[in-house]
Amino acid sequence: MAQLSYVSGSVGLITLQNPPVNVLSAATRQGIMESMKKALNDPKVKSVVICGQNGVFCAGADIKEFGPNISGPSIVPLIYDIEVANKPVVAAIEGSALGGGLELALTCHYRIAHSKTRLGLPEVTLGLLPGAGGTQLLPRLIGIPASLELITTGRHITAAEALQLGLVDHVTQSDTVDSAVKFALSVEGEPLDSRRISKRPCPHLPDLDAVFEAVMQKVRQKFYGAIAPIACVQAVRAAATLPFSEGMKREQQLMSTLFTSGQARALQYSFFAQRAVGRWSMPSGASWNTSKARPVHRAAVLGLGTMGRGITVALAQAGVSVVAVEIQEKQLNEAREHVYATLERGAQQSGVSPSCANITYSHDIQAVADVDLVIEAVLEDLSLKEKVFQQLSAICKPGTLLCSNTSSLDLNCLASQTKNPELVVGMHFFAPAHVMKLLEVVYGSKSSPEAVATAMQLGKKMGKISVAVGNCRGFVGNRMLKPYIEQSYFLLEEGATPELVDKALEEFGFPMGVFRMSDLSGLDVGWRVRKEDGLAEPVGTSGQITRLRGGRRYSPLGDILCEHGRFGQKTGLGWYQYGRPGGRVAKSDPWVFNLLEEYRARLGLTARPIDQQEVLERCLYSLINEGLCILEEGFASSPEDIDVIYVFGYGWPKHRGGPMFYASMVGLATVLERLDHYYRSNPDVPSLKPCKLLRQLVASGSPPVHKWKEITKKIQNRL
Numbered sequence: 036m037a038q039l040s041y042v043s044g045s046v047g048l049i050t051l052q053n054p055p056v057n058v059l060s061a062a063t064r065q066g067i068m069e070s071m072k073k074a075l076n077d078p079k080v081k082s083v084v085i086c087g088q089n090g091v092f093c094a095g096a097d098i099k100e101f102g103p104n105i106s107g108p109s110i111v112p113l114i115y116d117i118e119v120a121n122k123p124v125v126a127a128i129e130g131s132a133l134g135g136g137l138e139l140a141l142t143c144h145y146r147i148a149h150s151k152t153r154l155g156l157p158e159v160t161l162g163l164l165p166g167a168g169g170t171q172l173l174p175r176l177i178g179i180p181a182s183l184e185l186i187t188t189g190r191h192i193t194a195a196e197a198l199q200l201g202l203v204d205h206v207t208q209s210d211t212v213d214s215a216v217k218f219a220l221s222v223e224g225e226p227l228d229s230r231r232i233s234k235r236p237c238p239h240l241p242d243l244d245a246v247f248e249a250v251m252q253k254v255r256q257k258f259y260g261a262i263a264p265i266a267c268v269q270a271v272r273a274a275a276t277l278p279f280s281e282g283m284k285r286e287q288q289l290m291s292t293l294f295t296s297g298q299a300r301a302l303q304y305s306f307f308a309q310r311a312v313g314r315w316s317m318p319s320g321a322s323w324n325t326s327k328a329r330p331v332h333r334a335a336v337l338g339l340g341t342m343g344r345g346i347t348v349a350l351a352q353a354g355v356s357v358v359a360v361e362i363q364e365k366q367l368n369e370a371r372e373h374v375y376a377t378l379e380r381g382a383q384q385s386g387v388s389p390s391c392a393n394i395t396y397s398h399d400i401q402a403v404a405d406v407d408l409v410i411e412a413v414l415e416d417l418s419l420k421e422k423v424f425q426q427l428s429a430i431c432k433p434g435t436l437l438c439s440n441t442s443s444l445d446l447n448c449l450a451s452q453t454k455n456p457e458l459v460v461g462m463h464f465f466a467p468a469h470v471m472k473l474l475e476v477v478y479g480s481k482s483s484p485e486a487v488a489t490a491m492q493l494g495k496k497m498g499k500i501s502v503a504v505g506n507c508r509g510f511v512g513n514r515m516l517k518p519y520i521e522q523s524y525f526l527l528e529e530g531a532t533p534e535l536v537d538k539a540l541e542e543f544g545f546p547m548g549v550f551r552m553s554d555l556s557g558l559d560v561g562w563r564v565r566k567e568d569g570l571a572e573p574v575g576t577s578g579q580i581t582r583l584r585g586g587r588r589y590s591p592l593g594d595i596l597c598e599h600g601r602f603g604q605k606t607g608l609g610w611y612q613y614g615r616p617g618g619r620v621a622k623s624d625p626w627v628f629n630l631l632e633e634y635r636a637r638l639g640l641t642a643r644p645i646d647q648q649e650v651l652e653r654c655l656y657s658l659i660n661e662g663l664c665i666l667e668e669g670f671a672s673s674p675e676d677i678d679v680i681y682v683f684g685y686g687w688p689k690h691r692g693g694p695m696f697y698a699s700m701v702g703l704a705t706v707l708e709r710l711d712h713y714y715r716s717n718p719d720v721p722s723l724k725p726c727k728l729l730r731q732l733v734a735s736g737s738p739p740v741h742k743w744k745e746i747t748k749k750i751q752n753r754l
């Protein structure tokens with residue numbers, strides 16, 4: 036797991052050997068410790084270089100080992116041994132130096148990095164802090180403000196930025212180990228005291244209290260409810276105010292609290308869930324390891340509204356050549372300017388040149404004739420999309436993949452319009468499409484595994500976290516949103532206000548409550564769907580309101596707002612008021628309070644006090660129940676799929692893992708008991724009826740999320 040070899044006569048080369056990313060597992064730690072000891076005791080060795088096998092220095096501690104029974108030598112004494120060594124130790128950093136990997140490098144006396152290396156202390160994203168001295172060493176090396184920023188965000192930086200910050204001593208374009216070995220030879224015998232970071236004082240900051248207060252406030256706001264970023268600030272403060280040994284004690288204290296926290300468990304679960312969704316499977320048994328993706332060199336985007344523009348940007352940034360098609364000349368010109376400006380902005384931020392050359396524009400659909408893949412992003416109207424798919428099927432070269440960005444329409448209907456339905460899949464992006472990480476890849480009943488594999492791979496290339504899901508109404512994310520929104524309307528009928536519901540959800544950790552979010556995305560979108568479904572009907576002059584539609588409880592409150600032209604932010608009025616069309620700042624609106632009072636009076640409803648707990652239970656547990664139905668029906672293949680969709684597409688707080696993980700933390704028996712309770716008092720709300728899978732999971736002793744698959748399979752086999 037770590038190998039000592041001898042090079043250039045006097046250099047001991049320690050190579051970490053734990054593929055794929057050389058994490059510091061127990062065996063690797065043991066290997067480093069033994070190799071170090073051997074090298075330091077060997078009189079022939081005058082300097083040491085530490086590197087990682089296969090072009091990766093080290094991705095930090097082995098997250099899989101985290102838990103109550105960690106074995107093997109602890110990292111902290113190991114890195115102390117390196118720092119106190121009386122021979123120069125040089126880190127040869129390439130690939131990644133992250134977390135414990137960067138801390139290992141920080142205890143070396145010199146750091147040489149390859150220009151393509153990424154460095155960082157991402158522990159905060161795992162609910163932890165850099166607990167192997169990172170919070171005490173980094174501020175002594177690069178100062179407090181820069182350390183606070185890196186440690187509280189977990190951001191990975193380039194070698195160039197690391198050099199600028201003074202985090203590495205030298206950046207090389209050539210062979211990193213060779214450069215490090217040459218460097219080690221050049222410093223053999225030189226004094227090392229000034230190279231031991233722990234011996235340095237923390238750079239003085241005149242307005243220390245003000246800096247920490249400001250950062251603490253920012254962190255509390257930005258990572259609402261998350262405990263790790265706060266502990267990170269506290270640990271860096273210890274570096275600024277205490278001697279090194281005392282600071283280390285404080286770091287350990289804070290780390291031990293975080294280590295056993297539910298938030299750390301949730302975030303570490305999420306780390307592996309993000310990777311697990313790449314190992315997709317379909318009910319047919321086809322999966323990621325049996326299906327080959329096709330190369331996509333040239334793609335087309337059809338329809339350049341908000342979504343189409345975002346998708347064009349994302350494709351161009353991924354280096355895919357794009358044909359962007361919009362029939363309307365004015366819209367096409369606007370889109371061209373918008374895409375250009377977005378790419379320019381992105382390039383300025385990331386420091387790379389913009390990818391505008393990758394895009395050609397056309398108002399003629401024939402321009403898609405020779406592309407490998409088309410993403411249709413026209414208006415969300417079934418008959419329009421059907422027509423487009425007929426045209427695409429006739430125009431495109433044989434084998435072109437036809438993808439739809441629909442968020443809710445039946446993919447099978449679109450596929451049935453084409454000559455090759457096996458080439459049709461959904462690619463459901465989230466707005467803004469070049470920013471949001473989530474992509475739902477939707478397979479219909481005839482989609483081929485090859486088509487799914489291609490869309491999944493293209494998503495990855497675009498930097499998305501792609502999740503393969505089945506073709507049910509609303510797919511996974513929007514289908515689960517329906518009962519959540521429905522409950523929020525019912526709560527208003529029963530006495531809540533938009534403010535109360537939003538506050539409960541925002542304190543839970545959503546960036547926006549359900550009403551603020553609806554105002555942002557536009558109330559007319561759901562209204563149109565409800566009208567198509569025959570649900571939304573005008574209240575009319577008779578004033579008759581029916582609250583039972585299709586045998587189920589229905590709240591027309593959202594429809595009433597739309598009838599008044601209140602579509603949310605874009606009209607300046609929705610559940611809140613925004614001052615002007617396009618305004619962003621939500622203010623309470625007395626008009627809405629009056630509407631609710633009149634509405635309740637007309638229906639003879641008596642408002643009752645509703646607390647935040649009820650809001651959370653009804654909104655979240657009904658959403659969780661829908662997620663479990665989706666699993667039961669096989670439209671998602673694992674709870675991880677659902678959790679990733681919610682964290683990366685719907686603002687579910689990261690430190691709560693996702694709805695399925697959260698349910699298991701709350702206790703499945705509790706979720707079941709509360710749903711039973713609410714369903715008893717609302718038998719006309721089917722989404723509150725606990726699904727079979729939930730009952731089965733509870734009956735099986737509420738196993739952890741990673742074991743749900745066995746029970747889901749059993750239910751599916753019985754169905």
Ligand SMILES: CC/C=C/CC(=O)SCCNC(=O)CCNC(=O)[C@H](O)C(C)(C)COP(=O)(O)OP(=O)(O)OC[C@H]1O[C@@H](n2cnc3c(N)ncnc32)[C@H](O)[C@@H]1OP(=O)(O)O
Pocket residue numbers: 055056058094095096097098099110111131133134135136157158161163164165166167307310311
């Ligand atoms: C007391 C000391 C405390 C120290 C705290 C820590 O060090 S916590 C760990 C901090 N490190 C990280 O957070 C890094 C996490 N890893 C990554 O960001 C990325 O994996 C990478 C290193 C940038 C490489 O990315 P790439 O896309 O190339 O590969 P994958 O992400 O798919 O990873 C390959 C497989 O390796 C597994 N893995 C990666 N890092 C770790 C880790 N730290 N511990 C355990 N396992 C890790 C990853 O899960 C992949 O496994 P698969 O089985 O193939 O899915």
